Amino acid sequence: MDEVKVGVFLSDCGNQLSKILDFDALTNYVKKISDVTLVGRRSEFRRGEGLQAIKNAIESEKINRVVVAESLPKLSEVNIVQAVEEAGLNPYLVETIDLKHHCAWPHRETPKEATEKAKAMLLAAIERAKLLEPIEKLEFPTLKSTLIIGGGIAGMQAAIDLADLGFEVNLIEKAPFLGGLATRASRFFPTDDCAICIQSPVSDVKTITHTSRKCVYRSGFSEIPNLNILTTSKVVSVEGVPGNYKVTIEKKPRYVDEMKCIACDLCTTVCPVEVPDEHNAKLKTRKAIYMQVPNVHPPVYVIDESVCKFYDCAKCVKICPTKAINLDQKSEQIILNVGSIIVATGFQEWDSSVIREYHYGDYPDVITNLDLARMIDGFGPTGGAIVRPSDRKPAKKIVMIQCVGSRDRRWKPYCSSICCMISLKHASLIKSAHPDTDITLCYIDIRTTGREHEDYYERAREMGIKFVKGRPSEISRNPETNKLIVDVEDELLKRLLELEADLVVLAPAMVPAEGTKELAELLSIELDKDGFFKEYNAKLRPTETKLRGIYLCGGATFPKDVPTASLHAHSAAIKAVKFLTTGKIVKDQRTAVINEDYCGDCEFCPVTCPYGAISLEETTEGHFVAKVSDLLCEGCGICVGTCPLGAIELRHSRPSQMQAQMKGLMSVNGTSKPLVLAICCSECGHTAVDSSGMAMMKYPANVRVMQVPCTGILQVHQLLDAFKAGAQGVMVVGCKSDGCHYEVGVQKAEKKVELVRILLKEYGIEPERLEMFNMVYIEGNKFAEAAQMMTERIEKLGQLQLMGGS
C-alpha cells in the first residue's frame, strides 16, 4: 500500500471562528500528528481559491487523503468531493468535519475547551482518513422499458407519458378491457365530463383526421407504436434488479382473436347463456360472449369461461364472419424484460353487506354509488333512467347515506376522501335530469376540500337537495308498499326522522383493489395499515416505494379523485424512468461486504435488510453464505449490526474506521467534565446536532459527536468499546422510533441499547451511562438539552473505573 499522506484544511470562516478557536494551536497540533503532510488554513475551502488549493495539493502529489474542516459538510461536501475527483483522487478518501456548528458556536462561552475539543475532532478525522479506502463506481445496465400494472386512469396516463418519451411501455390489465373504474363511473368531478372520455388521456399520436384533445373514440391510444397493451393479464412472478427486471405475465385466454374480431355483435345474438351483468350492477344481463361498453380498448369481444358451454354449444364460432373465435385458446406465459415497474392497480368499493342493518345485498333497492353511476350513465343499462332495481319503477324519492364503513372503527377507520364529492355529483346530475326527484343526503360531515369542490355543495343546496346531519341507524322495508324506510336523527333539528325512500344509495368505503396483498408480496413492497400500497414518503416521495425500480400511482396508495390521480401518474412516470435514461445506473460501491469465511449461514441478514439486498448463495463446499447486491444495497449498515459473527462490514464505515474515530474523539478532554460520546445517525441524529449549532444553542464541550450512516449499524461490542475508548457516558442518537429513514435501523439500535444496559449492569457499571435518544432535524434544542442532561448525569455518577484502565 502506498504511503499515506494526509492533507488537513481548516477554514476559519472569514476569521470568525478564530475569535473562538485558537487556530494557531490547532495548526500546530495537527502538524505533529503522524502522516500529516500538509496543513492549510483559509476562510473557506468549499469553493474558489480554497477548493483550488486542495486540488493543487492532490495534483502535486503532496497528499493522498483529505481532511477538511468546513461549515456544514452535508452541503459543502458535494463541491469538495467533486473537486477531489477531478484532481485525480478517489472521492471517498475525504473526511469532513464541522468546527463551526459542532464546536465553535455551541461552546463559544468556553473557547479554551472548544479548542481542545476541536483538537480531538481533528485527530478523529485524521485517524479515520488514514484508514479510508478508495471506493469504486459501479455501472449496472438498464433497459429502456417499463411495466405498468393496471390499466385504469392512472396506469393509462403514465403509459401515455412514457410512450411519448420514447420508452417501451408494457401496460397490463387483469380485466378484458382497459379503463378500470372509469368504465362504470358515468361522469367525473370537477368537470362532469364523461368518464369514458377521460379513459384515454391526450396523446401526441396523430391520426389522419387530426389529433383529438380528449375523446377516446378518436385518440389513437391503441396505435401508439411503443405501447404494448396486454389485457386479461396478471403478474405471476418478478425476478431481477432495478433496471433489469424479468417479469412473467400470465395472459388468460380471451377466446377471441384480437386481430380478427370486427365487433359486429353477431355472436351475442346466438349465445344461449345469459347471466346478470355485474359490470352494470346486475341491472341487465349479458351473454357469455360479450363486450363491455362501446368504445373501450381493446374493441374485441371476450368469452366468460365460467359460464360458457364451449363445445357443447359453439354457436358463436359458427356464426362469426371472420372466424375470430377460438375456443381452444389457452393461457399464455409472457416474459417481459423491463427496467422499472409502476403499480397502478387502483381501488374498489368495499362490500357493505356486513353492516346488516343497512341490508345491502339483501334489499335490491339498497345500492351503492357505483351502482347508481350505471343508471346515471346514458350508455348504461337503464338508458339514464333512475329506477328501483326491484320493480323497475322510477325512483322518485332517493336517500343517500355517507360514510358507510368509512370513519368506522369496526370496519375502515379512515375517511375515503372522495365519497362526499361522488354523492354530491350524483345528486346534482339526477336532479338536473329529473327535477321532480326528492333527494335527501344523510351525512356526518361534508368534505369538499378540493378546487371547485365547494361549488358542488352549493349547487346541490340551490337545486333543492335536502341534507340531514345524522348517520342512519337502520334501513327497513315496509312489507306492504315495498318502500324503504330510513331511520335517522336530524341532529340539527334534534328530531328523529323516518325517511321514506324508493331507493337508498350508500357511499361505501373505498378499499384496495383485489389482489393488492398478493401483488405486494410478489414485488416485496409494503402495504400500510389499511392495506394500501405504502408510499416511501407521503410528503416528498408520494409515488416511490422504498425499493428503487418500483413505483406507485393512482388510487393504489389511497382513494383519490381524477385530477389527483393524473398528477400522481405523471409523477410516477418521471420517477420510473429517471434512472433509465442513460441506459445504466451508476452507483458507488459504498455497500456492505461479507467475509465469507466468517459467514455462518444463520440467515439473519437477508431477513433484516429492508431492501432485500442480501441473498443466500450456495458455495462450492455445499453450505450457504450471504451475498450482497451492490445495486440494491443502500449503505445503511443494519446488516452489520445484525450479524452475530461480525462477518459483515460496511465500506466507508468499517469497525476499524469507527473505532479510530471513537479513540480520536476521546483522546483530549480539556474540560473539567466527563467525556460523553454521542453516536448520531447521518439522517436525523447528526442533522439535529447541525441544527443545534446553526441555532446557536449551547451545550458543554465534553460532548463529542460521531456520525454513522444509521444507528442500526452499531454492534453490541462497539457500544462497550466506546467506554473502553474513554467515554464516561454514551448517547446513541437516531431518528424517531417509527421514522427511521432506513425503515428499521433505529428500532434495532434501541434494542441493542437495552441489551447493553443489561450487560453494563452485570459488569457493575451503571446502566444509565448509556442512553438512546430519538429526534429529528428541527429538534436541535432536544440535542442540546440531552447533551446537557447526560453531562450532569455522568457528573453525578462519578468517574468510571474500568479494570485494566481505559
Added chain:
Amino acid sequence: MIQGEEEKTASLEFSEIVTSRLGGETIRRCYQCGTCASSCPVAKITERFNPREIIKLSLLGKKDEVLSGEAIWLCCSCYNCQERCPQKVEIADLIYALRNIAFEEGYIPNIYSDFASALLDDGRIVKISRFYEDKRPALGLPPLQPTGVDALRKILSATGFDRLQQKEKSQ
C-alpha cells in the same frame, strides 16, 4: 368508586372524569353522528332522552345539567346504541358511569334507592316472598338455597356501596 379517588378527580374536566371511570373510558371518541339516537327505542318515543345529546353535554362539560337531570335515568339499557356506534363508544356503559357519578353526588331516584336498600337487606333486589318460598315443595321445586347475604354485605362494604346508600339516607 373507592373513597379517596374522589378528591383527585374533582379538579378534572368533566369529560375526563367520565373517561377515568369504569364504563366511561370511550366517551371522547364520539363524533356526534347520531346513530345512537336513531337506534334508541326510548328516544323514539320521547324527547326527554337522547343519548347523543347526553354525550355532547358531557363533552362540553355541562356536569350539573347532566347529573341532575332525569335523562340519564331514562336509558333502558337495551345496548342497541353500543352495538351500532361506528366509533365503538360504549354508550350504554357510559350512561351507567354517569349514573354512578350522579349517585355519588347525591342525585338518587327513589327506585334506585330502594334497590340499594333491598340489596343490603336481603342480598337481592327483589325479595323472594315467604309465600312463594313455602309453595315450592307443593309445586315440585327443590327448596331454595340460602342467599349469600353476609358475603354480599362484605362486598358492598369493601366497595363503599353501603356508604353511598347511607349518603342518600342522610339527605
Added chain:
Amino acid sequence: MTSYALFLGCLIPAHQPNYELSARKSLAKLGIELVDLANMTCCAPPPVQSIDLETSLAIAAYNICLAEEADLDLIILCSGCFESLSMANAMLKADEQLKAKVNKILSKVGKEFLGNKDVKHYLQVLIDDVGLKRLKQSVSKPLTNLKVAAFYGCHALRPSELLKLDDPERPKVLETLIETVGAKSVEYLNKLKCCGGLLKGYSDDLALSLAREKIANITRAGADCVATLCPFCYTALDVGQVLLKGKFNEIYDMPVLHYSELLAFALGIAPKELAITPATHKIKVDKVVSKIS
C-alpha cells in the same frame, strides 16, 4: 349427563315458578343436570350497575366464583342475569388490571375469580349440549299449528361482543328452537326492539309505551303467543297487557309464555305440572294449551 350450576336470579324464584318449573323439568328430560349452589346472590343487573359498576362486577364475579369452586359452568334462565354474569366473566378474563382490582374486593370474602368457567344461557345449552337433532327426537308432542312470535329481548343478544350468543342483527337461535319443537315462528315488525322493562319504576309511562308497541306488532302479525327469554320481558308483556287495558282500554289477549314452557309442552310435560295459573300468567294461556293438545 351434563351438569351445570343453575343461577336463578331474583325474579324467577320471586314471581315466576312457571319459568323455573318448565326449565327444570324440560332440561332434566333432555339429560341436563342442574345443581343448586348455596350462597348465590343477586347477579347485579342494570339497576345495580347504575349505582356502581365496580360493585356490580364484584358481585357478579362472586357468583361466578361459587361455580368455579364447584367446578361447574353456569346455566342461566334470565337474560338479565345472563348479561350481567357474561359481561363480568368476559371483562375480567380480558383485563388483568380489572381482575386484580375485583379480586382484591373478593378477598374480603375469601374468594378469587379465576376465569376458568363459562356462563351460558340455557338456549346455548340446548344448542350445544343437547343439539337440535336430539331435541327434535325428544319432542313427543310437537306444537304443530302454533304460531309463535320469538321475543329475544335485549340482554340475550347485546352487547354482542361480550355475550356472543347469536348475531345481534339477524339472530336465528330462538326461531330455530321454536321450529324444532314443531311450532311456526312468526315474523313481526321491530322484532328486536326493547320491551322497556328496565324503565319500570322510574318512568312507568315510557315502559308501557314500549311494551304497547311490541304487543301491537305481535298481534298484528297474527301470532298465537309470544315466547320470551327473560322474566323482565315476560312481565312487561304479560302484566303490561293488564295495564294497557286499564290505561288505554285496549285488549290484546296475547298469551305470553317462556320458551321453556313451550319446550316443556313439546316434551310431553302436562301444563298442570308447570304452575300455569292466573297468578303466573295474567293473560290466560288456555287457547295455546288447547291448540297444542
